[in-house]
Amino acid sequence: MSERDLVSKLIKKLSRKHPTVHNQSQNPQPSEIEADQHKLYRDLEQNEEMLRSIYHNCSDVVFRSVRIGGRIKAILVYIEGLSDALAVDEYVIAPLIREDSEQNHEVWQFVERRISVSEVSEVHTFKQCVDYISNGNPILLCDKEAKGLALGLCKWEKRGIEEPVAEVGIRGPREGFTETLRITTSQIRRIIKSPKLKMEAMKMGEYTQTNVVLAYIEGLVDESLLVEVRNRLQRIRIDGILESGYIEELIEDAPYSPFPQLLSTERPDVTCGNLLEGRFAILIEGTPFVLIAPISIFSLFQSAEDYYQRFVISTLIRWLRYGFILISLLLPSVYVALLTFHQEMVPGSLLISMASAREAVPFPALVEAMLMEVTFEALREAGVRLPKQVGAAVSIVGALVIGQAAVQAGLVSAPMVIVVAITGIASFLVPRYVSGIAIRMLRFPLIFLAGTLGLLGIMMGLIAIVLHMCSLRSFGVPYLSSLTSPKLSEMKDILIRAPWWMMDKRPHFTGQDYNEIRQAPGQKPSPKQDSET
Structure with a gap:
């Protein structure tokens, strides 16, 4: 009742x-x-x-x-x-x-x-x-x-403002959101001081009556987008909202997709940066994580630190991140496919070394890879769930000890341990934990396809993933919209991070009438201009 x-x-x-x-x-x-x-x-x-x-x-x-x-x-x-x-x-x-x-x-x-x-x-x-x-x-x-x-005399115990745990950076603000909604809204207000920043309040949950705020900048966000998010939020009928994940699952476009369609962040600067690009944010009482939409696949792999360093360094780091994300997704499956079906593609000396290492292993490469990947994922989750003082030691020492013991026992080969270790290190380059889960999930079906169909299976799996992303939407915005856009201005913040004096236009999400101009053009610094002034 x-x-x-x-x-x-x-x-x-x-x-x-x-x-x-x-x-x-x-x-x-x-x-x-x-x-x-x-x-x-x-x-x-x-x-x-x-x-x-x-x-x-x-x-x-x-x-x-x-x-x-x-x-x-x-x-x-x-x-x-x-x-x-x-x-x-x-x-x-x-x-x-x-x-x-x-x-x-x-x-x-x-x-x-x-x-x-x-x-x-x-x-x-x-x-x-x-x-x-x-x-x-x-x-x-x-x-x-x-x-x-x-x-108005409410007062309860609350956590102080601390550095974000899930989004650590070297350069940039050190404060993160807290579980108190009014502190969260004040942190955003402190950065964006314009009265055009609107915050619509509502309550969700029959029993929890959780306070939820829809934040956006009037004049930058498309009105049709606001109508859609209001309709989705008003449709929610649930006993209680305990975390932002409740709302995320109830308003996303494709609930069965492994890819998140909303960005979750606990950093005020990331939230304000997305608001200034014409997106909206959903703030929830009781959690430091804010939901942001609409997004693309590249929003999940971009770090706030990319915009605080010089653009050349940010672009190189972004290329490195994209490359290691592909390694994290494909390396185990390619290794299994080469050993199972395509030995002729491996150099002779390397093939002899790998064959000698696998001589005592009783399992095929597919079972060996699945066994090591599951073990590594279990160790990673154990390290996350355990206390900080113990978690790091368990994940690193556990991987070394178990890997070495498995090689000596003849259950797995040394090259497979190296492949799984490189894959795990590559997955750590994903800037957000939630974003990396999709890559980790897709790795297992690709390994199975590689062990049954070889490189053909890997290609079929990649085509299926790309087709799925092409059909995916985030509040009506295509998941690959930035990559497929014919406008060069839409590409300045995807594969590269263009300098700030070049990014004078905002990304286009929905509708035809949107505030396109982000800043005045012609702001490229020049010593000659400085001397003339």
Whole structure:
């Protein structure tokens, strides 16, 4: 049963028990209560009983009775641990309980004059009370008043801003997002100070009521793209949202694809850079990872550090990264295909050395490769899940010990250990952990095709992968859109990283009317121009 249904059920139950509602002297019908959206009663006892029924068996919910000015009965309701109890005592309760010499003034005017809280909102329904209380904001209810005040005194333990763990860089900002949504939004606001940065708030999850923010820059993002993402987010009906992966699976275009269609990052600079290119970001309470879309396949293999170093160095590193990504995907399967079907392609001396190394191995090359790859992946996952002090030692020492023991026992050959080690090192060049998972998954079917059909099987597998990527979309944007674009400006940030004074146009995602100009042209530095000025 959802929270709304629970409140409706309790309202109906108590309305039969307490006939007086608001200013009405007659018993309201259930339909009238539903139409009234469960408004607060004028009787304080009824409001308190209703809230106590809603929070039945909730030992952390505090009901504090006070007398405003020494004469008016009131209650404060808040959740211990989510609200600042010291601030409640100092800025709310202490000023309110002081006796008042004036007797002929309106109660809310007196309350607003006494309390020293910057954020104060009126509430008129029980649903609003529950929403504010659940977010750590105390509710003040007074007798003979059919409304209350929500006080902005939320405070809970939160993690401080630290360096991103999953996206480590040598040059660039050192701060990462935290699990607190308002800190995340403030980090973005601190970089992009324009009021055109919009942040639309919504809640998801029937029970968790998770705060979610859709961030974009007005004038840069295409309106049709915003309509599509709003529709996908509004379709979500789920009990709770605990991490951004929940939303990612519910809004992506191809749920069965091994390739992610949204970029997840915990770096504010990466998020702001994508917002400035016309993308949108989804921020979720309770996780430091932000979702960004639309993306292409190259967005997954680009590092934030590429844009902070000189363009020549960034381009060389990018080529090195692309080359080792191909090695990570193809090296084990090519090795299996050569040993199984195409020995004539291997030089004679190398073939003799490999054959002598495999002389005592009882398994074919396909089984040998599968065995070593599975073992290596298991060691890698063990290193990730174990504590930091132990994880690195287990993954490295475990690989060395198991590899050496397997070679001495004659279960695998030394060349296969070398191939798997090179493949593992190559996979570490993928800048994001999630991006490398797809490469690791596709490696196994390619090894199987190489062991059954040879190089022909590898070619068939690569063609299938390319065809799948050609059909893949990220919010309607083709996955290979940047590579297949006829415009030269779209290629300046794909295979190479062009200098900043050349990237004067934004990438084009959807629609025809988009803000194409990123910066003024003709900004190439020149000593001659400097001397003339």
